[in-house]
Amino acid sequence: MTTLHSLLADAMEQFLAHHRALGKRFDTEAATLQLLDRYLLEQQVASLEAITPALLEAFLGSRPRASARSYNHLLNVLQRFFHWLERQALLCPSPLRTRPRHATSQLLPFLFEPAQVEQLMRLAADLPDARRTHRRGAAYRISFALMYSLGLRVGEVARLCRQDIDRERHCLIIRQTKFAKTRMVPVGPHLEAQLLQYLDADDGIGSASPTDPVISVSRDHRRPLSSHSISRAFQRVLPQLELTLPPGVAAPRLHCLRHSFAVGTLLRWYRSGVDPNVRLSGLSTFLGHVDPTSTAVYLTITDALLAEANTRFERFAAPALREVYRP
Template identity: 35%
Template sequence: MDAVRLFARHQQPLDPATQVPEETVCSRRYRPRQPHIYNDTEIGALLVATDTLSPLFTAAVWRTLIGLLAATGMRPGEACRIGVDDVDLDNAVIQILNTKFGKSRLVFLHPTTVTNLRHYLQVRLDHVPATTRACPMLLLNSRHTALDPNKLAVTFRKILAEAGITTIVGVRAPRLYDLRHTFAVATMLGWYDQDVDVQARLPLLSTWLGHVDPASTYWYLHAVPDLLAHAARRLETRDAAAGVQS
Protein backbone atom coordinates (compact mmCIF):
# COMPACT_ATOMS: atom_id res chain seq x y z
CA MET A 1 0.00 0.00 0.00
CA ASP A 2 2.94 2.33 0.52
CA ALA A 3 3.89 1.80 -3.13
CA VAL A 4 0.29 2.38 -4.25
CA ARG A 5 0.01 5.57 -2.21
CA LEU A 6 3.31 6.88 -3.59
CA PHE A 7 2.27 6.18 -7.19
CA ALA A 8 -1.15 7.78 -6.61
CA ARG A 9 0.42 10.94 -5.17
CA HIS A 10 2.64 11.26 -8.24
CA GLN A 11 -0.36 10.70 -10.52
CA GLN A 12 -2.76 13.09 -8.75
CA PRO A 13 -1.20 16.37 -10.00
CA LEU A 14 -1.62 15.02 -13.55
CA ASP A 15 -5.10 13.62 -13.00
CA PRO A 16 -7.01 15.26 -10.08
CA ALA A 17 -9.52 12.39 -10.15
CA THR A 18 -6.83 10.00 -8.88
CA GLN A 19 -7.72 8.68 -5.44
CA VAL A 20 -4.94 8.33 -2.86
CA PRO A 21 -5.58 5.52 -0.34
CA GLU A 22 -5.90 6.75 3.24
CA GLU A 23 -2.85 6.34 5.46
CA THR A 24 -5.01 4.27 7.82
CA VAL A 25 -5.33 1.54 5.18
CA CYS A 26 -2.57 -1.00 5.89
CA SER A 27 -0.51 1.76 7.47
CA ARG A 28 3.02 1.18 8.67
CA ARG A 29 3.88 1.26 12.35
CA TYR A 30 6.11 4.30 11.74
CA ARG A 31 5.49 7.17 9.33
CA PRO A 32 7.70 10.27 8.99
CA ARG A 33 5.91 13.39 10.13
CA GLN A 34 4.86 15.91 7.53
CA PRO A 35 7.31 18.81 7.85
CA HIS A 36 6.28 22.45 7.99
CA ILE A 37 7.96 24.23 5.08
CA TYR A 38 8.54 27.84 6.05
CA ASN A 39 8.15 30.46 3.33
CA ASP A 40 10.45 33.48 3.10
CA THR A 41 7.96 35.70 4.92
CA GLU A 42 7.75 33.30 7.85
CA ILE A 43 11.54 33.01 8.14
CA GLY A 44 11.78 36.78 8.15
CA ALA A 45 9.10 36.94 10.85
CA LEU A 46 11.00 34.42 12.98
CA LEU A 47 14.18 36.50 12.77
CA VAL A 48 12.31 39.68 13.70
CA ALA A 49 10.57 37.89 16.58
CA THR A 50 13.92 37.09 18.22
CA ASP A 51 14.23 40.79 19.07
CA THR A 52 11.56 40.31 21.74
CA LEU A 53 13.77 37.92 23.72
CA SER A 54 15.77 39.09 26.69
CA PRO A 55 18.49 39.65 27.57
CA LEU A 56 19.78 41.15 24.33
CA PHE A 57 22.48 38.49 24.09
CA THR A 58 19.82 35.76 24.04
CA ALA A 59 18.10 37.56 21.18
CA ALA A 60 21.39 37.66 19.25
CA VAL A 61 22.00 33.96 19.88
CA TRP A 62 18.57 32.93 18.64
CA ARG A 63 18.71 35.21 15.62
CA THR A 64 22.04 33.59 14.71
CA LEU A 65 20.74 30.07 15.36
CA ILE A 66 17.64 30.50 13.18
CA GLY A 67 19.67 32.20 10.46
CA LEU A 68 22.24 29.39 10.43
CA LEU A 69 19.61 26.68 10.21
CA ALA A 70 17.76 28.44 7.40
CA ALA A 71 20.92 29.21 5.42
CA THR A 72 22.76 25.90 5.80
CA GLY A 73 20.18 23.21 6.58
CA MET A 74 22.21 21.85 9.49
CA ARG A 75 20.50 20.06 12.37
CA PRO A 76 19.72 22.16 15.49
CA GLY A 77 21.84 19.80 17.58
CA GLU A 78 24.76 20.30 15.22
CA ALA A 79 24.47 24.07 15.51
CA CYS A 80 24.54 23.79 19.31
CA ARG A 81 27.79 21.81 19.16
CA ILE A 82 29.70 24.18 16.87
CA GLY A 83 32.78 25.57 18.56
CA VAL A 84 34.15 29.04 17.86
CA ASP A 85 37.26 27.35 16.45
CA ASP A 86 35.08 25.37 14.01
CA VAL A 87 34.08 28.59 12.24
CA ASP A 88 36.42 29.87 9.52
CA LEU A 89 34.91 33.10 8.26
CA ASP A 90 37.92 33.98 6.10
CA ASN A 91 37.19 30.90 4.00
CA ALA A 92 33.40 31.03 4.62
CA VAL A 93 33.16 27.52 6.02
CA ILE A 94 32.05 25.71 9.19
CA GLN A 95 33.25 22.24 10.10
CA ILE A 96 30.70 19.99 11.77
CA LEU A 97 32.47 17.23 13.67
CA ASN A 98 31.32 13.81 14.89
CA THR A 99 27.66 14.37 14.21
CA LYS A 100 24.91 11.81 13.53
CA PHE A 101 26.29 8.37 12.63
CA GLY A 102 29.75 9.63 13.62
CA LYS A 103 30.13 11.63 10.41
CA SER A 104 31.88 14.97 9.91
CA ARG A 105 31.49 17.44 7.07
CA LEU A 106 32.12 20.98 5.90
CA VAL A 107 29.32 23.48 5.36
CA PHE A 108 30.02 26.47 3.16
CA LEU A 109 28.54 29.86 3.99
CA HIS A 110 26.85 32.51 1.88
CA PRO A 111 28.53 35.95 2.13
CA THR A 112 25.49 37.36 3.97
CA THR A 113 25.77 34.54 6.52
CA VAL A 114 29.46 35.37 7.00
CA THR A 115 28.55 39.01 7.64
CA ASN A 116 25.92 38.09 10.23
CA LEU A 117 28.28 35.65 11.97
CA ARG A 118 30.98 38.33 12.20
CA HIS A 119 28.47 40.62 13.87
CA TYR A 120 27.37 37.89 16.27
CA LEU A 121 30.96 37.03 17.22
CA GLN A 122 31.53 40.68 18.14
CA VAL A 123 28.34 40.68 20.25
CA ARG A 124 29.50 37.43 21.88
CA LEU A 125 32.89 38.95 22.65
CA ASP A 126 31.22 41.99 24.24
CA HIS A 127 28.95 39.86 26.46
CA VAL A 128 31.06 36.82 27.33
CA PRO A 129 34.22 37.34 29.38
CA ALA A 130 37.29 36.18 27.43
CA THR A 131 38.73 33.97 30.16
CA THR A 132 40.56 30.68 29.86
CA ARG A 133 37.50 28.98 31.40
CA ALA A 134 35.02 30.50 28.97
CA CYS A 135 32.80 28.06 27.07
CA PRO A 136 34.27 27.38 23.61
CA MET A 137 30.88 26.83 21.94
CA LEU A 138 29.67 29.34 19.37
CA LEU A 139 26.06 29.62 20.60
CA LEU A 140 25.58 30.17 24.32
CA ASN A 141 22.64 30.53 26.69
CA SER A 142 22.09 33.40 29.13
CA ARG A 143 24.42 31.68 31.63
CA HIS A 144 27.18 31.66 29.00
CA THR A 145 27.22 27.87 28.72
CA ALA A 146 26.43 25.75 25.65
CA LEU A 147 22.87 25.70 24.35
CA ASP A 148 21.06 22.47 25.22
CA PRO A 149 19.41 21.11 22.04
CA ASN A 150 16.81 19.34 24.20
CA LYS A 151 15.62 22.67 25.65
CA LEU A 152 15.24 24.70 22.45
CA ALA A 153 11.54 23.96 21.93
CA VAL A 154 10.30 26.15 24.81
CA THR A 155 11.94 29.32 23.53
CA PHE A 156 11.10 28.51 19.92
CA ARG A 157 7.40 28.26 20.78
CA LYS A 158 7.60 31.82 22.11
CA ILE A 159 9.25 32.96 18.89
CA LEU A 160 6.60 31.21 16.79
CA ALA A 161 3.82 32.94 18.71
CA GLU A 162 5.50 36.34 18.40
CA ALA A 163 5.99 35.75 14.66
CA GLY A 164 2.29 34.97 14.27
CA ILE A 165 2.90 31.48 12.92
CA THR A 166 -0.05 29.60 14.33
CA THR A 167 -0.75 25.90 14.48
CA ILE A 168 -3.62 24.48 12.45
CA VAL A 169 -5.94 22.31 14.52
CA GLY A 170 -5.00 18.67 14.11
CA VAL A 171 -1.63 19.47 12.52
CA ARG A 172 1.67 19.17 14.34
CA ALA A 173 3.16 22.50 15.39
CA PRO A 174 6.06 23.83 13.29
CA ARG A 175 9.45 22.90 14.71
CA LEU A 176 12.90 24.45 14.68
CA TYR A 177 14.04 21.28 12.89
CA ASP A 178 11.67 22.11 10.04
CA LEU A 179 14.10 24.81 8.94
CA ARG A 180 16.33 21.93 7.82
CA HIS A 181 13.47 20.47 5.79
CA THR A 182 12.81 23.94 4.36
CA PHE A 183 16.42 24.27 3.21
CA ALA A 184 16.31 20.88 1.48
CA VAL A 185 13.01 21.61 -0.25
CA ALA A 186 14.08 25.12 -1.35
CA THR A 187 17.28 23.68 -2.81
CA MET A 188 15.41 21.02 -4.78
CA LEU A 189 12.75 23.47 -5.99
CA GLY A 190 15.56 25.74 -7.18
CA TRP A 191 17.02 22.87 -9.20
CA TYR A 192 13.65 22.14 -10.77
CA ASP A 193 13.26 25.83 -11.68
CA GLN A 194 16.73 25.71 -13.29
CA ASP A 195 15.66 22.60 -15.21
CA VAL A 196 18.65 20.57 -13.99
CA ASP A 197 18.74 16.84 -13.30
CA VAL A 198 17.53 16.70 -9.68
CA GLN A 199 18.06 12.95 -9.48
CA ALA A 200 21.75 13.37 -10.37
CA ARG A 201 22.22 16.14 -7.79
CA LEU A 202 20.54 14.38 -4.88
CA PRO A 203 23.84 12.80 -3.71
CA LEU A 204 25.31 16.31 -3.46
CA LEU A 205 22.44 17.49 -1.27
CA SER A 206 22.67 14.29 0.80
CA THR A 207 26.36 14.94 1.47
CA TRP A 208 25.64 18.57 2.37
CA LEU A 209 22.90 17.56 4.83
CA GLY A 210 24.95 14.74 6.33
CA HIS A 211 22.54 11.99 5.26
CA VAL A 212 23.83 8.43 5.16
CA ASP A 213 22.62 7.98 1.56
CA PRO A 214 20.39 9.74 -1.01
CA ALA A 215 17.41 7.59 0.03
CA SER A 216 17.01 9.77 3.13
CA THR A 217 16.97 12.90 0.97
CA TYR A 218 14.68 11.34 -1.64
CA TRP A 219 11.94 11.23 1.00
CA TYR A 220 11.35 14.95 0.41
CA LEU A 221 10.11 14.24 -3.11
CA HIS A 222 6.94 12.55 -1.88
CA ALA A 223 6.61 14.36 1.46
CA VAL A 224 6.16 17.85 0.03
CA PRO A 225 3.35 18.60 -2.49
CA ASP A 226 5.30 21.33 -4.35
CA LEU A 227 8.17 18.95 -5.06
CA LEU A 228 5.73 16.24 -6.04
CA ALA A 229 4.05 18.53 -8.56
CA HIS A 230 7.43 19.51 -10.06
CA ALA A 231 8.44 15.86 -10.37
CA ALA A 232 5.11 14.98 -11.98
CA ARG A 233 5.39 17.79 -14.52
CA ARG A 234 8.95 16.74 -15.35
CA LEU A 235 7.77 13.16 -15.89
CA GLU A 236 4.83 14.31 -18.04
CA THR A 237 7.09 16.47 -20.22
CA ARG A 238 9.60 13.66 -20.65
CA ASP A 239 6.89 11.16 -21.57
CA ALA A 240 5.34 13.61 -24.05
CA ALA A 241 8.72 14.16 -25.71
CA ALA A 242 9.26 10.40 -25.93
CA GLY A 243 5.84 10.03 -27.57
CA VAL A 244 6.70 12.61 -30.22
CA GLN A 245 10.02 10.92 -30.94
CA SER A 246 8.41 7.53 -31.30
Protein backbone atom coordinates in the same frame (compact mmCIF):
# COMPACT_ATOMS: atom_id res chain seq x y z
CA MET B 1 27.89 4.87 29.12
CA THR B 2 26.47 3.57 32.43
CA THR B 3 28.07 0.30 33.55
CA LEU B 4 25.93 -2.74 32.75
CA HIS B 5 25.41 -5.44 35.38
CA SER B 6 22.94 -8.08 34.13
CA LEU B 7 23.89 -11.50 32.83
CA LEU B 8 23.77 -10.02 29.30
CA ALA B 9 26.10 -7.15 30.20
CA ASP B 10 29.16 -8.54 28.43
CA ALA B 11 27.15 -9.39 25.32
CA MET B 12 25.65 -5.90 25.27
CA GLU B 13 29.09 -4.31 25.53
CA GLN B 14 30.37 -6.48 22.67
CA PHE B 15 27.32 -5.68 20.52
CA LEU B 16 27.80 -1.93 21.02
CA ALA B 17 31.56 -2.14 20.46
CA HIS B 18 30.99 -4.06 17.22
CA HIS B 19 28.72 -1.41 15.75
CA ARG B 20 30.79 1.52 17.01
CA ALA B 21 33.82 -0.01 15.33
CA LEU B 22 31.86 0.41 12.09
CA GLY B 23 31.65 4.17 12.70
CA LYS B 24 28.21 4.28 14.32
CA ARG B 25 27.48 6.30 17.44
CA PHE B 26 24.80 3.90 18.71
CA ASP B 27 23.93 6.16 21.65
CA THR B 28 20.18 5.53 21.36
CA GLU B 29 20.75 1.79 21.14
CA ALA B 30 22.99 1.94 24.21
CA ALA B 31 20.27 3.73 26.17
CA THR B 32 17.73 1.07 25.17
CA LEU B 33 20.03 -1.75 26.24
CA GLN B 34 20.57 0.00 29.58
CA LEU B 35 16.80 -0.19 30.12
CA LEU B 36 16.79 -3.91 29.34
CA ASP B 37 19.84 -4.46 31.57
CA ARG B 38 18.08 -2.71 34.47
CA TYR B 39 14.89 -4.69 33.89
CA LEU B 40 16.76 -8.01 33.95
CA LEU B 41 18.29 -7.01 37.27
CA GLU B 42 14.94 -5.96 38.72
CA GLN B 43 13.43 -9.29 37.69
CA GLN B 44 16.44 -11.12 39.16
CA VAL B 45 17.07 -12.99 35.91
CA ALA B 46 20.06 -15.24 36.60
CA SER B 47 20.12 -17.59 33.60
CA LEU B 48 19.69 -17.40 29.84
CA GLU B 49 16.83 -19.88 30.07
CA ALA B 50 14.89 -17.34 32.13
CA ILE B 51 14.92 -14.86 29.23
CA THR B 52 11.66 -16.01 27.71
CA PRO B 53 9.28 -14.51 25.15
CA ALA B 54 6.92 -13.64 28.01
CA LEU B 55 9.68 -11.82 29.90
CA LEU B 56 10.62 -9.70 26.88
CA GLU B 57 6.97 -9.01 26.16
CA ALA B 58 6.60 -7.80 29.74
CA PHE B 59 9.66 -5.58 29.35
CA LEU B 60 8.24 -3.96 26.21
CA GLY B 61 4.91 -3.45 27.98
CA SER B 62 6.66 -1.81 30.94
CA ARG B 63 7.99 1.01 28.79
CA PRO B 64 5.35 3.72 28.18
CA ARG B 65 5.25 4.53 24.46
CA ALA B 66 3.05 7.27 23.04
CA SER B 67 3.08 6.03 19.45
CA ALA B 68 3.49 2.88 17.41
CA ARG B 69 6.60 4.39 15.85
CA SER B 70 8.26 4.85 19.25
CA TYR B 71 7.30 1.33 20.35
CA ASN B 72 8.59 -0.18 17.09
CA HIS B 73 11.89 1.66 17.47
CA LEU B 74 12.38 0.10 20.90
CA LEU B 75 11.46 -3.32 19.51
CA ASN B 76 13.81 -2.88 16.55
CA VAL B 77 16.79 -2.32 18.86
CA LEU B 78 15.95 -5.51 20.74
CA GLN B 79 15.53 -7.44 17.48
CA ARG B 80 18.97 -6.39 16.27
CA PHE B 81 20.56 -7.27 19.60
CA PHE B 82 18.97 -10.72 19.89
CA HIS B 83 19.64 -11.47 16.23
CA TRP B 84 23.30 -10.65 16.93
CA LEU B 85 23.22 -13.01 19.94
CA GLU B 86 21.95 -15.75 17.62
CA ARG B 87 24.73 -15.14 15.10
CA GLN B 88 27.28 -15.33 17.90
CA ALA B 89 25.70 -18.57 19.14
CA LEU B 90 25.19 -16.98 22.54
CA LEU B 91 21.41 -17.40 22.73
CA CYS B 92 19.71 -19.74 20.25
CA PRO B 93 17.00 -19.45 19.24
CA SER B 94 16.09 -15.85 19.93
CA PRO B 95 13.39 -15.58 22.60
CA LEU B 96 12.05 -12.37 21.08
CA ARG B 97 8.74 -13.15 19.40
CA THR B 98 6.97 -9.79 19.59
CA ARG B 99 5.73 -8.30 16.32
CA PRO B 100 5.73 -4.56 15.51
CA ARG B 101 2.62 -2.53 16.12
CA HIS B 102 0.61 -1.32 13.17
CA ALA B 103 1.51 2.31 12.52
CA THR B 104 -1.27 4.55 11.28
CA SER B 105 -0.54 7.05 8.53
CA GLN B 106 1.83 9.70 9.78
CA LEU B 107 1.27 13.39 9.50
CA LEU B 108 3.53 15.31 7.15
CA PRO B 109 6.06 17.75 8.62
CA PHE B 110 5.27 21.45 8.47
CA LEU B 111 7.35 23.25 5.85
CA PHE B 112 8.19 26.89 6.47
CA GLU B 113 7.97 29.48 3.74
CA PRO B 114 10.81 32.06 3.61
CA ALA B 115 8.50 34.86 4.81
CA GLN B 116 7.48 32.78 7.81
CA VAL B 117 11.11 32.13 8.72
CA GLU B 118 11.89 35.84 8.47
CA GLN B 119 9.06 36.54 10.90
CA LEU B 120 10.27 33.75 13.19
CA MET B 121 13.74 35.26 13.35
CA ARG B 122 12.35 38.75 13.99
CA LEU B 123 10.34 37.41 16.92
CA ALA B 124 13.38 35.53 18.22
CA ALA B 125 15.52 38.66 18.01
CA ASP B 126 13.00 40.50 20.19
CA LEU B 127 13.22 38.00 23.06
CA PRO B 128 14.28 39.98 26.15
CA ASP B 129 17.26 39.18 28.31
CA ALA B 130 16.70 37.59 31.69
CA ARG B 131 18.74 38.23 34.82
CA ARG B 132 21.46 35.74 33.89
CA THR B 133 21.39 35.99 30.11
CA HIS B 134 23.09 38.27 27.62
CA ARG B 135 21.98 38.96 24.02
CA ARG B 136 19.42 36.17 24.26
CA GLY B 137 17.43 37.25 21.23
CA ALA B 138 20.50 37.42 18.99
CA ALA B 139 21.57 33.92 20.04
CA TYR B 140 18.24 32.34 19.20
CA ARG B 141 17.90 34.27 15.97
CA ILE B 142 21.24 33.06 14.60
CA SER B 143 20.44 29.52 15.79
CA PHE B 144 17.24 29.44 13.73
CA ALA B 145 19.05 31.00 10.78
CA LEU B 146 21.72 28.28 10.79
CA MET B 147 19.14 25.50 10.94
CA TYR B 148 17.01 26.90 8.13
CA SER B 149 19.78 28.15 5.84
CA LEU B 150 22.17 25.19 6.20
CA GLY B 151 19.88 22.36 7.31
CA LEU B 152 21.86 21.83 10.53
CA ARG B 153 20.51 19.75 13.38
CA VAL B 154 19.83 21.67 16.58
CA GLY B 155 22.56 19.69 18.38
CA GLU B 156 25.05 20.64 15.69
CA VAL B 157 24.22 24.31 16.17
CA ALA B 158 24.49 24.05 19.95
CA ARG B 159 27.91 22.32 19.76
CA LEU B 160 29.54 24.77 17.34
CA CYS B 161 32.77 26.29 18.65
CA ARG B 162 34.68 29.29 17.34
CA GLN B 163 37.36 27.00 15.92
CA ASP B 164 34.65 25.39 13.76
CA ILE B 165 34.27 28.58 11.70
CA ASP B 166 36.71 28.49 8.80
CA ARG B 167 36.80 32.09 7.61
CA GLU B 168 39.30 31.43 4.82
CA ARG B 169 37.27 28.68 3.17
CA HIS B 170 33.90 30.19 4.20
CA CYS B 171 32.52 27.06 5.79
CA LEU B 172 31.59 25.47 9.10
CA ILE B 173 33.20 22.29 10.41
CA ILE B 174 30.52 20.05 11.90
CA ARG B 175 32.37 17.60 14.13
CA GLN B 176 31.43 14.04 15.12
CA THR B 177 27.73 14.39 14.57
CA LYS B 178 24.84 11.88 14.50
CA PHE B 179 26.57 9.19 12.44
CA ALA B 180 30.01 9.82 13.95
CA LYS B 181 30.97 11.83 10.87
CA THR B 182 32.71 15.18 10.54
CA ARG B 183 31.78 17.30 7.54
CA MET B 184 32.37 20.76 6.12
CA VAL B 185 29.34 22.88 5.31
CA PRO B 186 29.78 25.90 2.99
CA VAL B 187 28.30 29.16 4.24
CA GLY B 188 27.01 31.83 1.88
CA PRO B 189 28.23 35.42 2.23
CA HIS B 190 24.96 36.77 3.66
CA LEU B 191 24.70 34.17 6.42
CA GLU B 192 28.43 34.32 7.13
CA ALA B 193 28.19 38.08 7.61
CA GLN B 194 25.33 37.60 10.09
CA LEU B 195 27.27 34.94 11.99
CA LEU B 196 30.45 36.99 12.24
CA GLN B 197 28.49 40.08 13.23
CA TYR B 198 26.88 38.07 16.03
CA LEU B 199 30.29 36.90 17.27
CA ASP B 200 32.03 40.26 16.86
CA ALA B 201 29.43 41.91 19.09
CA ASP B 202 30.76 39.86 22.03
CA ASP B 203 34.46 40.27 21.35
CA GLY B 204 34.69 43.18 23.77
CA ILE B 205 33.76 40.92 26.71
CA GLY B 206 37.18 39.32 26.90
CA SER B 207 39.66 37.23 24.99
CA ALA B 208 37.87 34.49 23.09
CA SER B 209 39.18 30.93 23.04
CA PRO B 210 38.93 28.67 19.96
CA THR B 211 36.94 26.21 22.08
CA ASP B 212 34.40 28.83 23.21
CA PRO B 213 30.89 28.12 21.95
CA VAL B 214 29.47 30.03 19.01
CA ILE B 215 25.97 30.15 20.49
CA SER B 216 25.80 31.35 24.08
CA VAL B 217 23.70 33.60 26.30
CA SER B 218 26.13 33.75 29.20
CA ARG B 219 27.72 37.13 29.81
CA ASP B 220 31.24 35.82 29.28
CA HIS B 221 30.11 33.84 26.20
CA ARG B 222 31.81 30.72 27.56
CA ARG B 223 28.80 28.53 28.36
CA PRO B 224 27.08 26.92 25.34
CA LEU B 225 23.35 27.19 24.77
CA SER B 226 21.70 23.77 25.02
CA SER B 227 19.56 22.13 22.36
CA HIS B 228 16.63 22.10 24.78
CA SER B 229 16.91 25.85 25.33
CA ILE B 230 16.82 26.50 21.58
CA SER B 231 13.78 24.24 21.24
CA ARG B 232 11.98 25.98 24.11
CA ALA B 233 12.61 29.37 22.55
CA PHE B 234 11.17 28.10 19.26
CA GLN B 235 8.03 26.88 20.99
CA ARG B 236 7.73 30.18 22.85
CA VAL B 237 7.63 32.36 19.73
CA LEU B 238 5.75 29.86 17.55
CA PRO B 239 2.20 30.91 18.60
CA GLN B 240 2.93 34.48 17.53
CA LEU B 241 3.36 33.31 13.93
CA GLU B 242 -0.34 32.31 13.83
CA LEU B 243 0.37 29.56 11.32
CA THR B 244 -2.42 27.70 9.55
CA LEU B 245 -1.90 23.94 9.41
CA PRO B 246 -2.96 22.28 6.14
CA PRO B 247 -4.88 18.98 6.48
CA GLY B 248 -2.62 16.04 7.24
CA VAL B 249 0.26 18.23 8.45
CA ALA B 250 1.72 17.97 11.96
CA ALA B 251 2.22 20.91 14.28
CA PRO B 252 5.52 22.71 13.60
CA ARG B 253 8.55 21.74 15.62
CA LEU B 254 12.13 22.94 15.54
CA HIS B 255 13.30 20.10 13.27
CA CYS B 256 10.90 21.38 10.59
CA LEU B 257 13.47 24.08 9.78
CA ARG B 258 15.82 21.31 8.60
CA HIS B 259 13.00 19.68 6.62
CA SER B 260 12.24 23.03 5.02
CA PHE B 261 15.86 23.44 3.95
CA ALA B 262 15.92 20.02 2.24
CA VAL B 263 12.64 20.51 0.38
CA GLY B 264 13.53 24.10 -0.53
CA THR B 265 16.84 22.91 -2.00
CA LEU B 266 15.07 20.31 -4.13
CA LEU B 267 12.57 22.90 -5.35
CA ARG B 268 15.36 25.30 -6.34
CA TRP B 269 17.03 22.52 -8.31
CA TYR B 270 13.87 21.85 -10.26
CA ARG B 271 13.33 25.53 -11.01
CA SER B 272 16.93 26.04 -12.16
CA GLY B 273 16.91 22.96 -14.42
CA VAL B 274 19.23 20.84 -12.27
CA ASP B 275 18.63 17.08 -12.24
CA PRO B 276 17.89 16.19 -8.58
CA ASN B 277 18.97 12.59 -9.10
CA VAL B 278 22.49 13.77 -9.89
CA ARG B 279 22.67 16.07 -6.87
CA LEU B 280 20.91 13.94 -4.24
CA SER B 281 24.08 12.30 -2.97
CA GLY B 282 25.59 15.78 -2.51
CA LEU B 283 22.57 16.90 -0.49
CA SER B 284 22.88 13.74 1.59
CA THR B 285 26.49 14.58 2.43
CA PHE B 286 25.59 18.21 3.13
CA LEU B 287 22.94 17.11 5.64
CA GLY B 288 25.30 14.64 7.29
CA HIS B 289 23.53 11.45 6.23
CA VAL B 290 25.32 8.19 5.55
CA ASP B 291 23.38 7.61 2.31
CA PRO B 292 20.62 9.23 0.19
CA THR B 293 18.03 6.84 1.64
CA SER B 294 18.15 8.78 4.91
CA THR B 295 17.80 12.05 3.01
CA ALA B 296 14.66 10.83 1.25
CA VAL B 297 12.80 10.99 4.57
CA TYR B 298 13.14 14.78 4.46
CA LEU B 299 11.93 15.23 0.88
CA THR B 300 8.22 15.74 1.46
CA ILE B 301 6.30 16.04 -1.80
CA THR B 302 4.60 19.45 -1.96
CA ASP B 303 2.28 21.01 -4.51
CA ALA B 304 5.14 23.21 -5.73
CA LEU B 305 7.43 20.20 -6.22
CA LEU B 306 4.71 18.29 -8.06
CA ALA B 307 4.10 21.25 -10.36
CA GLU B 308 7.80 21.55 -11.18
CA ALA B 309 8.13 17.80 -11.73
CA ASN B 310 5.10 17.82 -14.04
CA THR B 311 6.52 20.72 -16.02
CA ARG B 312 9.84 18.90 -16.43
CA PHE B 313 8.10 15.70 -17.54
CA GLU B 314 5.99 17.60 -20.07
CA ARG B 315 9.15 19.08 -21.60
CA PHE B 316 10.74 15.64 -21.68
CA ALA B 317 7.70 13.90 -23.18
CA ALA B 318 6.70 16.64 -25.67
CA PRO B 319 8.76 15.32 -28.65
CA ALA B 320 7.41 11.80 -28.21
CA LEU B 321 3.83 13.05 -27.86
CA ARG B 322 4.15 15.13 -31.02
CA GLU B 323 5.39 12.06 -32.85
CA VAL B 324 2.49 9.93 -31.62
CA TYR B 325 -0.19 12.48 -32.44
CA ARG B 326 1.28 13.68 -35.73
CA PRO B 327 -1.52 13.82 -38.35
